[in-house]
Amino acid sequence: MSMYGFDQYGLRTDVSGMPLDWISYREAARLYHLGLVAYSCGEVMYTVRGGVNARTGCRTTINVHSIIATYGEGQSASRKRQEYVPPLSNAALFARDARICMYCGESSMAKILSRDHVTPLSMGGADAWNNVVTACKRCNNFKAGRTPEQAGMILLAVPFTPTHAEFVFLRGRRVLADQMEFLVAHFPRTSPLHERLRAKYF
Numbered sequence: 001m002s003m004y005g006f007d008q009y010g011l012r013t014d015v016s017g018m019p020l021d022w023i024s025y026r027e028a029a030r031l032y033h034l035g036l037v038a039y040s041c042g043e044v045m046y047t048v049r050g051g052v053n054a055r056t057g058c059r060t061t062i063n064v065h066s067i068i069a070t071y072g073e074g075q076s077a078s079r080k081r082q083e084y085v086p087p088l089s090n091a092a093l094f095a096r097d098a099r100i101c102m103y104c105g106e107s108s109m110a111k112i113l114s115r116d117h118v119t120p121l122s123m124g125g126a127d128a129w130n131n132v133v134t135a136c137k138r139c140n141n142f143k144a145g146r147t148p149e150q151a152g153m154i155l156l157a158v159p160f161t162p163t164h165a166e167f168v169f170l171r172g173r174r175v176l177a178d179q180m181e182f183l184v185a186h187f188p189r190t191s192p193l194h195e196r197l198r199a200k201y202f
Contacts, residue, residue, distance in 0.1 A: 008045055009172070011067045011179045019168045019183055020070075028064045042066030042178040066176050086167035088129055090115055095170040097134035098196045102156045103148070104139050114140045118159065119147060129161035157192060166193055 009022040012031075015038045023031075025046045031037050046064040086092065093115055100107050102116075116135035119125030122145050133155065135143070143151045162170060165186035169175065175183070180197075187193055 008174060008176075010045060010064060011042075011168075011172075011182065013067065013069045013182075015069055015071060017069060017186075019165045019186055021168060022172060023068075025064050028068055029062050031068065031070055032062045032064070036070050036072065038069045038071055040065035040068045042176070042182070045176075066179055067182055084164045084167075085129070086162055086164070086170075088127065088132065092162070092167065092170045093129075093132060094134050096160075096162060096166075096193070097157070100134065100156075101136040101139055102133035102159075103135055103143070103153050105156055106136060108136050112137055116140045116143060118155065120145045123147070130159050133157070133159050160192060162193075163188060163191075166191060169193070 009024060010028045012020045012023045012028075014020055025048065029046075029048045040063075042065050044063045045066050048062045048064060049059060052059045090113075091110070094110055094113050098107070099110065099113065101113070113134055114137050115132050116139070117125045117127065118131050118133060121127065125131050139153070143153055148155045163186075165183055169180070169183040169187075172179070172183075184194070184197065
């Protein structure tokens, strides 16, 4: 059926090309079948074969592309995305920071990473994107309930809130090259993710 496993997700966008979310090949095939796909781009990930038409003898097939644009998203939804603040999770936070400790600069697996509050909660800091960074457990334990300055530690990058397109990228489990190129084109020009992706992939 495909060179990809069934867990490879496609990128869904609106008609204007704004990234929306990740969808399975089954969801994508349903959108094609219902006539909700405005256009497709990227490579063909799957060819889904249906039944044989009794009258024509032809078998239906649907080519599921890596990126599909769908109808139904209006200007009001676009405005909401501009004001959108993504939900904060450790998985998305670690992806934002490229799984690198923002204090010692070491790259680590998720199981030894943690969420650090730059301004500790005990000092009135918020559990929000602009106040959290990825930290290895060793650095987080050393910093404890202090600010980086109080602990004599240097913060390697300023935390930031991802845009909707950036958050879609961060939630991707296995992002294909064409999907990555498409998403990166929707990042703000000043996005710190540009430099982090260059360091990681290029």
